[in-house]
Amino acid sequence: MSLLKSASTVSLWTLVSRITGLVRELLVAATFGASAMTDAFNVAFRIPNLFRRFFAEGAFSQAFIPALAASKEQDGEEATRQVINHVATVLAWVLVLASVVGVLAAPWLVLAMASGLRQDGFAAATSMTRWMFPYIGFMSMVALSAGILNTWKRFAVPAATPVLLNVSMILAAWLLAPWLAGRGVEPIYAMSAGVLGGGILQLGVQIPVLRSLGLLPRISLRWSQVRLAWADPATKRVVHLMLPALLGVGVAQLSMLINTQIASHLAPGSVSWITYSDRLMEFPTAMLGVALGVVLMPRLAAARAKNDTAQYSDMLDWGLRLVVVLAVPSAVALLAFAQPLVATLYHYGAFSAFDVQQTTTALMGWGVGLVGIVAIKVLAPGYFANQDTRTPVRIAIAVLVITQILNYLLVPYFQHAALTLSIGLGALINATWLLLGLLSRKSYRPRPGWGIFALQVLAGSALLVIYLLWAAQEFSWIGLRAESFKRIGLMALVLVGAAGVYLGAIWAAGLNPRQFLRR
Structure with a gap:
């Protein structure tokens, strides 16, 4: 139950984060719509996000958490504190240099990301x-703090901090944007201040928790100490693990860069339609995949450090069963009920019915690959916990090639929706490849009962499809724009009904969700 409790804590805070994120996107959509300026902001926001994934939750976390967990398990907490100090010192110096270069190179970065933007954009x-x-x-630095706290099984604060970014951006759109507009300044610039303010808040809230645990990193500004930190074998181990992980993250970000570049050459608003659909896709991805990945990574690494192969395999099995029982119905909802979801959340203010339709098609592309996207969050830590960052990279490179071939074939027919569809299909291939690798190594041995379990989930999902298709056709979700509270209330009733239909169906098929979660 400790795993479930930890995952539930992360998932609950992730739910709060995604709700505030939806409020943020709703407010941005209603205030700015989908235009050249919103495309410009989304491109600009993706650039620091791209580099953040290099230094933050991407390559760094994949290398740092297994190394930290192994040090804690084998060398004790005092030696691990020294590792934290040295890694934090090296990371801080790298980040300062990267930030300076990024500010100076901004025009070239925008050109590389979206050369199709018009001059003002x-x-x-x-x-x-x-x-x-x-x-x-x-x-x-937030990622470093989160890695420390998660290794010490303090999951709540790292899971809660993304809420602060959303709150900061909501305040920027609500208060700062009108203030700038009143002074003749393009109001979209307010969102930049909201992003930077959110980063400051997220780091600030973690510092007191680290200090209370005696784990606050001591970052040295003296060059001699930096050289000492760099010479630490533990730091070199993290860097050694990061190199292939950086390549893997680079492959994923290269795919995003290519897709953004393609979208910038399509109809104005294409980048924004993909971004708005991505926010909806992130709801199940973060609540399921990210929550499970955050909880499983340090525990899988600790199991490997103790050479406890049975516990390692059982945790993977537990995670994959949760993925199937929860991600499959979520994918069904994104495919069968996409337009009502988009209309209810975004169809206000400057966001038109045409924008609803374009965002809907992009969302359905994500729905095709949702199970794969979530499963990767469970399967990849199975490799990282073994301090194997190379295999997922090789798979990611192959999937990148496949994804771009799909883009070449599908974009002429489906335009911006092809970009999300190709990523979704690539994620399914990626997850299957990762799973086969774990099975072939005998690192993961599935527990009995998977065949019956899969049939039970499919039976429940089939009934869910029928229910959602009926609800999508029965009500005029776009026509209810003037009656927003009625539409929101109707959406809430339909979703509660959907949960009842699915859970009732799998229970009738012999799968008791409570017993499954307890196991």
Whole structure:
């Protein structure tokens, strides 16, 4: 139950984060719509996010958490504190240098990300990139703090901090944007201040918790201490593990860069439609995949450090069963009920019915690959816990090639929706490849009963499809724009009914969700 309790804590805070994130996107959509300026902001925001994934929750976390867990298990807490200090010192110096270079190189970064932006959008994206680039520094230190706290099984604070970014951006759109507009300044610039403020808040809230545990990193500014930190074998181990992980993250971000570049050459608003659909896709991805990955990573690493192969395999099995029982119905909802979801959440203010339709098609592309996207969050830590960052990279490179071939074939027919569909299909291939690798190594041995379990989930999902298709056709979700509270209330009733239909169906098929979760 400790695993379930930890995952539930992370999932609950992730739910709060995604709700505030939806409020943020709703407010941005209603205030700014889908235009050249919103495309410029989304491009600018993706640039520091891209580099953040290099230094933060991507490559760094994949290398740092297994090394930290192994040090804690084998060398004790005092030696691990020294590892934390040395790694934090090296990371801080790298981040300062990266931030300076990023601010200076902003025009070239925007050009590489979205050369199709028009002149005014390009200038706006460049300016906002410069304002937001230091965000990677704050978020990378947040990732280091989160890795420490998760290793010490303090999951709540790291899981709660993303809420602060959303709150900061909501305040920027609500209060700062009108203030700038009243002074003749393009209001979208307010969102840059919201992003930077959110990064500061997220780091600030973690510092007192680390201090209370005696784990607050001591970052040295003296060059002699930096050289000492770099010479630490533990630091070199983290860097050694990061190199292939950086390549893996680079492959994933290269895919995103290519897709953004393609979208910038399509109809104006394409980047924004994909971004709005991505926010909805992140709801199940974060609540299921990220929560499970955060909880499983340090425990899988600890099991490997103790050479406890049975516990390692059982935790993977537990995680994959949760993925199937929860991600499959979520994918069904994104495919069968996409337009009502988009209309209810975004169809206000400057967001038109045309924007609803375009965002809907992008969301359905994500739905195709949702199970794969979530499963990767469980399967990849199975490799990282073994301090194997190379195998997922090789798979990611192959999947990148496949994804771009799919883009070449599908974009002429489906436009921006092809970009999400190709990523979704690539995620399914990636997850299958990772699973087969774990099975072939005999690192993961599935527990009995998977065949019956899969049939029970499919039976429940089939009834869910029928129910959601009926609800999508029965009500005029776009036509209810003027009656927003009625539409929101109707959506709540339909979703409660959907949960009842699915859970009732799998229970009738012989799968008791409570017994499954307890096991």
